[in-house]
Amino acid sequence: MDPRLDRDTSNCSIARTLEIVGEKWTILILREVWYGSSRFSDFERVLGCPRNLLAARLRMLVEEGILTTETYKEPGSRSRPKYVITPKGMDLVPAVMGLLHWGDRYRADPEGPAVLARHRACGAHVDIQIRCERGHPVQAEDIESVPGPAFRMKSAE
Amino acid sequence: MDPRLDRDTSNCSIARTLEIVGEKWTILILREVWYGSSRFSDFERVLGCPRNLLAARLRMLVEEGILTTETYKEPGSRSRPKYVITPKGMDLVPAVMGLLHWGDRYRADPEGPAVLARHRACGAHVDIQIRCERGHPVQAEDIESVPGPAFRMKSAE
DNA sequence: TAGCTGAGTATATGAAAGTAAACTCAGAGT
DNA sequence: ACTCTGAGTTTACTTTCATATACTCAGCTA
Numbered sequence: 001m002d003p004r005l006d007r008d009t010s011n012c013s014i015a016r017t018l019e020i021v022g023e024k025w026t027i028l029i030l031r032e033v034w035y036g037s038s039r040f041s042d043f044e045r046v047l048g049c050p051r052n053l054l055a056a057r058l059r060m061l062v063e064e065g066i067l068t069t070e071t072y073k074e075p076g077s078r079s080r081p082k083y084v085i086t087p088k089g090m091d092l093v094p095a096v097m098g099l100l101h102w103g104d105r106y107r108a109d110p111e112g113p114a115v116l117a118r119h120r121a122c123g124a125h126v127d128i129q130i131r132c133e134r135g136h137p138v139q140a141e142d143i144e145s146v147p148g149p150a151f152r153m154k155s156a157e
Numbered sequence: 158m159d160p161r162l163d164r165d166t167s168n169c170s171i172a173r174t175l176e177i178v179g180e181k182w183t184i185l186i187l188r189e190v191w192y193g194s195s196r197f198s199d200f201e202r203v204l205g206c207p208r209n210l211l212a213a214r215l216r217m218l219v220e221e222g223i224l225t226t227e228t229y230k231e232p233g234s235r236s237r238p239k240y241v242i243t244p245k246g247m248d249l250v251p252a253v254m255g256l257l258h259w260g261d262r263y264r265a266d267p268e269g270p271a272v273l274a275r276h277r278a279c280g281a282h283v284d285i286q287i288r289c290e291r292g293h294p295v296q297a298e299d300i301e302s303v304p305g306p307a308f309r310m311k312s313a314e
Numbered sequence: 315t316a317g318c319t320g321a322g323t324a325t326a327t328g329a330a331a332g333t334a335a336a337c338t339c340a341g342a343g344t
Numbered sequence: 345a346c347t348c349t350g351a352g353t354t355t356a357c358t359t360t361c362a363t364a365t366a367c368t369c370a371g372c373t374a
Contacts (some may be wrong), residue, residue: 001193001272007203011271014188020264021256023363024179033172035158045342046164050363055322078371080182091259093297094285096254099178103170103306106245108179112306113310114168115158119289120301123230128251130230131315132276133284140250141230144277145192181331197351207332212352235341237350 001145006154017095020064024047027096030089033067034096037116038082057150058083066092073118158302164310174252177221182206182214184253190224191253192272195239204306215240223249254285 001007009015021027025047032043043054061067066089072078097117113140117126130138158164164170182204191256198210218224222244228236234273254274261270274283287295 001192003189003192003196003199003203009185009203011266012185012188013265013270013272014257014261015185016264017256017326019259020183022179022181022184027175027179028166028169028172031169031192032298035175041319044321046166046311053362065317074287074320076372077319081300088263091262092255093300094287095252095259097254097287097300098249098253098285099171099174101170101249102252103174103275105248106238107173108170109307112168114166114305114309115170116303116305118301118303119291119293119295120299122289122291122293124289124293126287126295126300128255128285130251130254130283130285132281134279134281136276136279136281138276139284140247142277143191143193143250143283144275146273146275148215148271148273150266150271152265152271197360201351207334209354210331232351233342234349238352 001147008154009151011150011152020060020066021092021095023057023136025053026061027063029054029055029057030066030085030092030096033083033089038084039072039080040083063090064088085156094128097126101127158303165311167306168309176251177217177223178252180214182210183218184256186211186214186218187223187242187249187253190240190242190246191250194230195241196237197240205280218246221245251285255284257283 021030028047029043036050037043037046040054040058043049044051047054054063058067062069062083063113065086068086070084072082072139083103100117102116108114118124119126129142130143132138137156178187185204185206186200189203189311194200194203197211197215200206201208204211215224219226219240222243224240225243226238227241229239230236257272257274266269275281276283285302287294287297
């Protein structure tokens with residue numbers, strides 16, 4: 001990965017993921033879904049996010065298959081839509097756990113984090129780790145990035 | 158974590174992390190640092206990002222202690238600054254690996270990813286996993302979020 | 315049938331981001 | 345002394361994004 005090479009970065013998986021979840025509010029909406037919110041008004045109240053953006057982000061997350069809509073019915077009210085996470089959305093958990101853990105470490109209040117992630121089965125604190133296919137824990141420094149099958153160079157302009 | 162509760166989310170670690178790395182270009186700059194770039198012109202060329210934004214992002218990353226500046230000297234030229242990652246910056250690797258992995262899975266080209274992450278020692282592919290303190294692998298569905306020491310409710314307005 | 319409520323849409327305004335080009339600045343080479 | 349280069353800064357303009365507020369709409373209840 002010589003930095004002087006003119007790599008074509010248009011098919012970068014990080015950039016492509018950020019195209020979807022990199023806009024303001026998107027990850028925070030997903031956070032609230034994980035914490036149990038599902039209704040438009042819940043997101044609005046807890047996030048304090050403008051309604052038109054909330055509507056736009058929810059629509060996009062549904063289009064991308066990260067959320068899906070179901071209906072709920074409060075007694076005495078009509079059916080309304082709610083937003084639930086899909087398996088594709090659950091697969092974003094590790095990335096967001098990474099952000100959470102970094103914030104806990106470097107930007108938390110003196111008394112500690114606001115939210116703790118626990119293993120439901122045993123109650124122990126959960127964290128993310130990097131491992132290689134053989135199961136060895138890997139330090140970030142020991143990761144080597146190499147060109148993959150879709151690696152491309154910039155074509156001459 | 159009842160969604161109807163008026164939680165105060167101003168001290169959320171995810172939101173605080175996004176305040177730093179959530180702006181456009183920031184994570185892509187870090188990606189290039191991991192891939193080996195360190196000079197202003199390298200970032201500019203490979204990212205195609207406007208110079209004023211690149212300068213602003215680099216300044217912010219240095220202020221936050223995620224990057225630090227050193228100098229390099231090309232023979233026949235004067236010393237110039239270069240940007241290198243700090244341990245605090247390396248601690249963002251798991252989060253970005255999460256984004257990379259998700260993109261590889263859901264948004265890669267048909268032939269596969271553009272970049273592969275390998276364990277330098279054994280050459281095996283690396284990935285991120287969620288584990289509890291006792292070392293058990295944890296599925297995203299088995300994570301429970303509970304109020305932590307800095308949990309707060311919204312004060313009455 | 316009039317009002318209430320949750321889930322939006324529409325509109326206006328301001329703040330960032332993108333684009334492009336000119337300009338600065340320090341020092342090494344000639 | 346003059347030029348060249350990498351690393352920026354500055355300015356000007358356009359476009360997209362974000363915010364705030366007002367408005368709509370469907371259906372349940374009174």
